[in-house]
Amino acid sequence: MSNTTFIYVYPEDVEVKLTVEYNAVYEPARISGPPEDCYPATSEMEILDIDIFLPDTGSYPDGVEPFTEEFIRKYCAQDSVLKEIEDKCWEDYFNTL
Numbered sequence: 001m002s003n004t005t006f007i008y009v010y011p012e013d014v015e016v017k018l019t020v021e022y023n024a025v026y027e028p029a030r031i032s033g034p035p036e037d038c039y040p041a042t043s044e045m046e047i048l049d050i051d052i053f054l055p056d057t058g059s060y061p062d063g064v065e066p067f068t069e070e071f072i073r074k075y076c077a078q079d080s081v082l083k084e085i086e087d088k089c090w091e092d093y094f095n096t097l
Contacts, residue, residue, distance in 0.1 A: 001048065004092035008085075012064045016072060017053035020085060022046060024093045045086050050076055 005019040022045060029041040052073070057066045075081055 002089075002093065002096065004089055006088050010067075010075070013061055014059075014064060014067065015055060016067065018076075018085070019051040019053070020047060020089055021049040021051075022086075022089045022093075023048060024089065026093070043090075045089060047082070047085065047089070050085070 001021060001023055003019055003021040005017065007015045008018050009015050024043070024045050026043045027041065030038050032038070050073070052069050054067055054069065054072070060066055076085060
């Protein structure tokens with residue numbers, strides 16, 4: 001189990017700090033030797049938890065209502081956002097090998 005912390009910028013230019021706890025498994029491909037001994041790379045990423053640190057209410061752009069943790073959790077559950085979060089976790093995983 002690992003975790004990484006990064007700043008995520010939402011569409012309204014609001015920066016929210018996320019700490020993501022994850023499990024990652026990666027087995028590199030074997031591409032040399034007899035064909036029967038070769039196989040493609042495999043990987044698996046599991047997001048276990050996301051801690052959300054909301055910005056102070058004074059740091060939101062004019063006209064943007066302060067976010068709630070519930071709003072951020074729903075936003076993070078979108079496929080495209082979850083993919084970005086997973087990419088950040090993979091980046092962290094490979095940087096710590």
